[in-house]
Amino acid sequence: MKRSKRWLGLTATALAFSLVAAACGDSGGTTDAAGSTTAAPTTTAASTPTTTASSGGTETTTTAAPTMSGTYDLGGGAVLDTTQCPSSWDSTQGITDSEIRIGISLPQSGALAGFGTIAEGMQIFFDNADPIDGKSVKIIARDDGYESGRTVTNIGEMIDTENIFAFSHIIGSPNNLAIRDTLQEECIPQLFNSTGLPQWGDPENYPWTIGQLLNYSTESLIWCDYLSKELGPGGTVAAIYANNDFGKAYQKFFEKCAPEVGLEIVGTELHDPNADTVQNEVTTLAATGAQAFVVGTSGANCPRSVGGARAAGWDTLIMVSATCQNVGLFWKPLKGASNGIKVITTTKDIGDPRWADDPWVTKVRADLTAAGLDPDAGAQQTGYAFAEQLDHVLREAAASDEGLNRGSLMQATWQQDWVAQNMLPGSTVKTDGANDAFIIEAGEISQLAWDDAAETGTWKAVSDLINQEGQLGKFAG
Numbered sequence: 214m215k216r217s218k219r220w221l222g223l224t225a226t227a228l229a230f231s232l233v234a235a236a237c238g239d240s241g242g243t244t245d246a247a248g249s250t251t252a253a254p255t256t257t258a259a260s261t262p263t264t265t266a267s268s269g270g271t272e273t274t275t276t277a278a279p280t281m282s283g284t285y286d287l288g289g290g291a292v293l294d295t296t297q298c299p300s301s302w303d304s305t306q307g308i309t310d311s312e313i314r315i316g317i318s319l320p321q322s323g324a325l326a327g328f329g330t331i332a333e334g335m336q337i338f339f340d341n342a343d344p345i346d347g348k349s350v351k352i353i354a355r356d357d358g359y360e361s362g363r364t365v366t367n368i369g370e371m372i373d374t375e376n377i378f379a380f381s382h383i384i385g386s387p388n389n390l391a392i393r394d395t396l397q398e399e400c401i402p403q404l405f406n407s408t409g410l411p412q413w414g415d416p417e418n419y420p421w422t423i424g425q426l427l428n429y430s431t432e433s434l435i436w437c438d439y440l441s442k443e444l445g446p447g448g449t450v451a452a453i454y455a456n457n458d459f460g461k462a463y464q465k466f467f468e469k470c471a472p473e474v475g476l477e478i479v480g481t482e483l484h485d486p487n488a489d490t491v492q493n494e495v496t497t498l499a500a501t502g503a504q505a506f507v508v509g510t511s512g513a514n515c516p517r518s519v520g521g522a523r524a525a526g527w528d529t530l531i532m533v534s535a536t537c538q539n540v541g542l543f544w545k546p547l548k549g550a551s552n553g554i555k556v557i558t559t560t561k562d563i564g565d566p567r568w569a570d571d572p573w574v575t576k577v578r579a580d581l582t583a584a585g586l587d588p589d590a591g592a593q594q595t596g597y598a599f600a601e602q603l604d605h606v607l608r609e610a611a612a613s614d615e616g617l618n619r620g621s622l623m624q625a626t627w628q629q630d631w632v633a634q635n636m637l638p639g640s641t642v643k644t645d646g647a648n649d650a651f652i653i654e655a656g657e658i659s660q661l662a663w664d665d666a667a668e669t670g671t672w673k674a675v676s677d678l679i680n681q682e683g684q685l686g687k688f689a690g
Contacts, residue, residue, distance in 0.1 A: 285620050287627035288646025289687070291416035295620050298400035304618040307378025312351045313607065313617070316377040318367040319384040319407075321356035324487050325512030327542045327592055328384050329356065331407075334581070334596025335382070335603070341580045342604060346611045350604070353377065359384070359487060359512070361391040368392050372401070379404055379622060382425065382599045386410045386458035389422070397421045402622055405602055405652075409535070410462055414650030415688040416627055423626055423644070425602065427535055427559050427653045428685060429459075433466035435557055435679060436507060436532055439658055441474035443530060444504050451480035451503035451529075453494055453518055455510040460486070463509030463534070479503050484514065495521030505529055511536040515543050516551070523550045531555065535656070540564055540670050541589040544661060551670060552663040557679075558672050559656040560598055560635045564589050565671045573634035589669060598635040602642070602652070605631060639678045650687040655680040 285293040295304065307314040321329030332354035339350040353375050357363035364383065371377050379402035383389050389406040396403045397419055405425035406413050409432060413424025440448060450471060454460030460483065471478050480501040482494035491514050498506065499522060506529045508518045515537035522529060531554045537543050538558055544551040561568045568574040577597050581588040588594055609625035611617040629644045629652070636642070640655040656679055659672035 283620070285624040286646075287416050287420055287624060288644070289416075289648035291420060291627065291646040293420040293620060293623050293627075295400060299398075302400050304620055305378075306619075307376050308348070308617060309376070311348055313345060313348050314351050314353060314376055314378050315603065316353050316355075316368070316371045316375060316380045317382055318355050318357045318364045318371075318380075318388065319382075320359040320512070321354075323358040323360075323512075324489070324514060325359045325384070327512060327539075328407075328595075330592045331382065331384070331596035331599060334593030334598075335600040336596075337580055337584050337586075337593065338597045338600035338604065340584075341576075342600075345604075345607050346617060350607065357385075357388060359388065361385070361387045364388040365391050368396070372399070377401070379619065381405055381603050382407045382596075384408070386462065389413075390458060393419060393422055400619060402619055402626075404606070404622075404626060405599065407599070408459060410458060411688050413688070414685070415690075416646045416650055417687070420623060420627070423650070423652070425599070425652055427557065427656055428651050429462040430466040431651075431654065431681060431685060432535055432557055432656075433463055434470050435656070435658070436467060437470035437474045437476065439555075439676070440471075440505050440530070440532065441476055444476065446475040447477060448475070448505065449477050449479045449501070449503040450505045450507060451482075451498040451501045452478065452507035452509060453482045453484060453491065453498060455486040455514065456483035457486055459511065460484075460509050463507075467507060467509070484510065486510070486512075486514065488514075491517050492521050496525055498522075499525035499527040499529075502527075503529060506531045508533040508537070510534060516547050519554055520547050520550055523547075535559060538562070538659075538672065539592060539595060540661070540672070541587070541594075542592050544663075544670055545590075545668070548668065549663050549665055551661055554661050555675070556659055556661075556672065557656040558659045558674075559637065559640070559653050561637065562659075562672045563594050564669060565673075577635075601633055601635055605629070605633070605642075637678060639680060641682060643682060647687045649683050649685070651685045654682045654685055 283295040287293055317332050319328055320326055332352050336352045355367040357367050381404040384407040386408045403422035407425055409426040409429040411428050411430050454464045480498045482498055484491045484494050495518055506522055511534055515533055533554055533556050535557045538556045563574045563577050578588040581593055586593055606625045610621040613621045615621055627644050627646045629642050631642050633642050642652055657674045658676040660675050661670045662673050663670040
């Protein structure tokens with residue numbers, strides 16, 4: 214497929230983007246429950262519900278039937294119009310006689326290298342899944358070191374040389390922002406961005422992309438509510454954030470809600486997300502003596518932040534980003550020093566004894582073990598869970614009247630209503646275009662309980678499920 218001049222220009226300016234990307238976090242936006250809409254096109258066909266079963270046996274419902282004019286009703290007035298796609302655009306590009314080819318760019322090097330095995334876990338899921346329309350799913354991964362410029366290069370090269378049908382689960386807020394406009398212009402799906410930036414819930418302006426993780430604004434509000442109850446009026450908090458769109462989104466929303474619930478922020482530090490250490494920043498924050506420490510970062514900087522606080526003798530309640538909940542990947546190196554940290558969990562921890570007999574957990578552990586891996590050691594378990602989401606929408610689109618193509622895939626993605634096996638009981642996956650643009654809207658506050666004898670830890674719920682399904686609406690700018 215011939216790429217537009219826009220993509221070529223973006224590659225040349227990628228470095229400049231990476232320098233200004235951090236500032237974008239401050240311009241962010243909010244979600245609203247109202248989800249204002251516009252009228253759907255008069256040519257939209259009526260919904261045609263059917264039911265299929267995914268490889269894992271999850272209950273599913275299909276999406277509305279597309280119109281014959283090349284437009285797809287995504288819900289809430291959001292419309293995908295393929296008539297605006299490039300003249301050389303092919304809706305089934307990347308689907309061969311034997312494969313559905315999915316691209317992903319993620320850090321396999323640098324401070325967030327621990328996430329690099331997510332692609333391996335996704336491939337293991339599909340290697341153990343039933344074919345989709347007789348085709349296997351192939352995951353094509355490239356390393357970007359969590360650098361947005363490299364992400365731009367990776368995506369461009371994969372479009373040119375790898376015959377990609379869609380991209381999925383690309384990691385990083387600045388990384389996804391760097392490619393979003395161009396994938397929109399090229400009409401290539403950018404699915405389940407592995408970031409909770411609220412901007413991903415904007416189907417009216419960006420129908421070709423959607424997020425995956427718990428919205429950072431929602432996560433920040435839950436932090437504020439929990440800490441205000443734990444610390445009481447006038448409770449003091451210090452925070453460290455990654456100095457990019459990801460960290461600045463946390464900072465923006467937490468600094469808005471904290472004073473509203475009576476919390477006092479006594480220290481804030483930003484850190485280079487690709488630095489080798491955060492010790493200076495953590496030492497400065499420890500000197501405040503704050504009662505709570507919010508860790509709005511990810512990758513190796515999560516255990517570095519917590520380890521630094523412990524080393525400084527800082528006796529404080531520690532709340533870490535939901536992106537850091539993988540025990541084997543992040544907290545095993547700290548062992549007992551990680552005991553007691555808190556996080557908002559949204560999925561089943563496969564190391565938690567309460568899920569030992571859960572069919573999903575049993576299958577994950579069996580498939581990873583059969584692949585020669587330690588199920589508790591790395592991010593493959595996260596990739597395996599991510600793949601369940603991708604598998605669902607691929608099968609839904611394939612079961613539609615027109616079969617699997619890029620348009621039907623996006624419609625299936627924006628019109629979901631099913632129960633994912635990897636999610637906590639009581640959670641559902643629901644989207645309805647601009648009416649409900651966020652996939653994960655429920656979680657529970659959990660505390661890490663470290664077992665020195667077993668040399669492992671598990672998350673123990675310290676709250677009931679906090680469920681805001683359907684209440685977040687869309688990104689409101």
